[in-house]
Structures are given as C-alpha cells and as structure tokens.
C-alpha cells in the first residue's frame with residue numbers, strides 16, 4: 001500500500017465508516033514523442049509514470065453511485081439509472097455534474113454500454129468511490145487518464161465486466177470525450193492501462209496495436225526530468241479544437257481519411273494545395289509520425305542516448321509548425337539543453353503543462369538549477385521539477 005492508497009482508503013472510511021472492497025490504481029503518463037498524432041490515426045510513444053491515482057471502492061445495495069475525491073470539497077451522488085440521462089453531455093455544454101465527477105461517473109456510464117462487457121454491468125451494484133492521487137493535475141501528465149483508469153479497473157472487477165485493458169482504455173476515452181466533453185485521443189488511456197516498468201508503449205492509434213519498447217534509460221546511465229511549468233492548459237478553450245479542425249481540413253484536402261495516410265514525401269504537394277497555416281499543421285503531424293517511427297527504431301538499434309535530436313526536432317515542430325508551445329515550455333527546453341540535456345521537448349497537448357528532458361543521471365541537479373534560474377530570470381512562476389521512470393500501468397493494489 002502506498003501513501004496514496006492510504007489516502008484513498010482513509011477518504012473511503014470517512015465517507016462510509018467502513019473499509020473498501022478493494023483498492024485500484026492507474027498512473028499518469030509522459031509522452032516520450034508523438035504529439036497530436038493520436039487523433040490523426042498516427043503513432044505515439046508514451047510511458048506510464050510512478051505517479052498514480054487511486055480509487056478505494058465498495059459496493060452498496062441501493063443502486064446509487066457516490067464519488068468523493070481529496071481534490072474536491074463535496075462528494076457527488078447519483079442513481080445508476082440516472083446516468084443515461086446525465087450523459088452524453090451535449091457538445092459545448094458543461095457536464096450536468098461537477099466537472100471532476102464527470103470523469104468517474106462517465107466511466108460508469110461508458111462501462112455499462114461497452115462493447116463486449118458482460119451483461120452483469122447492467123445489474124451492477126451501487127458503489128462508493130473514494131479517490132486520491134499524486135498525479136499533478138492539469139500539468140500534461142494525464143491525471144485525467146489516471147482517474148479514468150483507476151475507476152474503470154475497479155468497476156471492471158466489481159461489476160464482473162470482463163473487459164481487457166484496451167477495452168477499458170476505450171471506456172476511459174469515451175468518458176472523457178462524451179461525459180466530460182474533452183475531445184482527446186486514446187493515447188493517455190492506453191499508456192495508463194498498458195504501461196510496464198522500463199518500457200514505452202508504441203501505439204498505432206489506428207489499429208490500437210500496442211507494442212512495448214524497452215527504453216533502457218537507467219541502464220544507459222540516463223534519467224528523464226519532468227519540468228512542470230505550472231501553466232495550466234484547458235482542453236475546452238479554443239486551441240486544441242482548432243488544431244484538430246486544421247488536421248481534418250488538411251486530410252480532406254489531401255483526399256485521405258486522416259493525416260496518418262500522408263507521408264513526408266507528400267509534403268511538397270500538400271504545400272501547393274493548402275494555405276500556409278493548414279500546411280504547417282499538417283507538416284507537424286506528418287513529420288511527428290515519422291519521428292515516432294524513427295525513435296522506436298533508434299531505441300531498439302542504438303539505445304536511449306541516441307534519441308536526443310529527435311526530441312529536439314519534435315519540440316521545434318510543435319513550437320513553429322503546430323504553434324502549441326508557450327514561452328515557459330520553450331524556456332524549460334532551451335535551459336535544459338544549454339545545461340547539457342541530450343534532448344528535450346514539451347510533452348502533452350501544449351498551451352502549458354510540462355516539458356521533459358533526457359539527461360545524464362548525474363546531471364539532475366545541474367539541469368534543475370539551470371531551469372529554475374532561467375524561469376527566475378524571466379519572472380515566470382517557479383517550475384516543479386522531478387524525475388520519472390517508466391512504470392507499471394493500472395492494477396489492483398489491495
């Protein structure tokens with residue numbers, strides 16, 4: 001039992017006066033490379049991080065679901081049979097429950113209708129769900145997939161749904177898209193469900209084929225530093241939707257179902273067919289897909305020390321072509337590289353959140369100090385900097 005397990009169990013006891021039937025957890029993730037490629041049917045290479053969200057859950061016999069979180073002031077309670085009236089949330093509206101509660105309640109709603117779920121999900125009992133987490137929220141480390149994964153794992157067991165990890169990732173995504181109303185891809189949920197120690201998940205977002213790629217970071221004497229800029233991103237504000245729309249526009253102009261079907265060799269033709277902004281959005285996605293493939297190959301053939309330039313090129317593409325970086329992210333990346341990082345890039349959806357740097361294990365302090373100093377010199381809010389190692393995906397803890 002971790003400290004977060006204990007916090008969730010204590011919250012459960014506070015809520016019910018009892019011990020939970022079980023404790024489940026799921027991690028946040030860092031995306032090593034492959035940004036804004038997931039909803040273009042492309043490739044991503046995330047890994048699960050040690051930070052986890054925990055759900056302590058017990059059954060109740062009145063067919064009601066109550067969710068509580070250390071993150072929220074008040075528990076939220078609804079009848080199971082009310083879920084179908086609450087969700088899906090109409091496009092552009094706020095959920096009918098407090099937004100945080102739409103994640104776990106949306107998972108319950110989506111799980112009840114999941115393809116392949118046992119009929120027992122329909123008659124599944126009421127639940128008390130107590131949530132605690134040490135995943136930084138809104139930092140681009142996917143606290144959203146972590147809360148979805150922890151809840152989905154618990155409900156899969158307690159309702160005997162019998163879904164596999166990929167199906168549970170789909171449940172989480174559906175909750176996020178249709179209950180919360182955030183139009184995100186499947187990467188985060190797959191990383192949180194499928195993560196393994198010392199491996200990244202090479203995911204084809206079209207087929208959902210997932211292959212574990214050993215990263216050998218520690219073995220090579222390296223570490224991955226997360227630099228949380230503390231600039232909060234929000235999916236609901238315009239930037240993310242605008243980028244998705246540009247990608248759809250670009251694919252339509254190229255006459256393909258999605259940008260996955262455009263290769264680097266097609267870019268000169270794309271440049272002739274579309275306006276400059278759409279072209280640059282397309283170029284980011286097309287070259288980023290290639291960089292993911294290259295990173296997987298380089299990791300397998302040469303090891304982690306050789307992927308630095310791919311990380312740096314990915315950041316430049318997001319900054320210049322996709323235009324989703326912010327000055328804090330650029331500063332973190334530049335300061336880390338200047339202090340000797342092998343590679344660095346913003347990670348996650350952009351407009352804030354975190355950057356990562358691949359560094360020598362013995363350079364953690366030096367790079368941390370350099371990034372802190374650069375933020376201070378620009379009068380930015382101090383970043384939160386820590387190392388992560390590729391870690392296990394969702395599981396039952398107790």
Ligand code: ADP
Pocket residue numbers: 053069070071072099100101103131132133136137138139140141142143144145147233234235
């Ligand atoms: P990210 O996934 O990058 O952390 P998101 O905006 O996608 O950011 O998800 C953050 C939201 O997820 C929070 O604002 C909150 O609504 C919900 N959430 C995440 N973790 C928790 C938690 N432990 N308890 C309750 N809600 C949470």
Ligand code: MG
Pocket residue numbers: 142143144145188
């Ligand atoms: Mg998220």
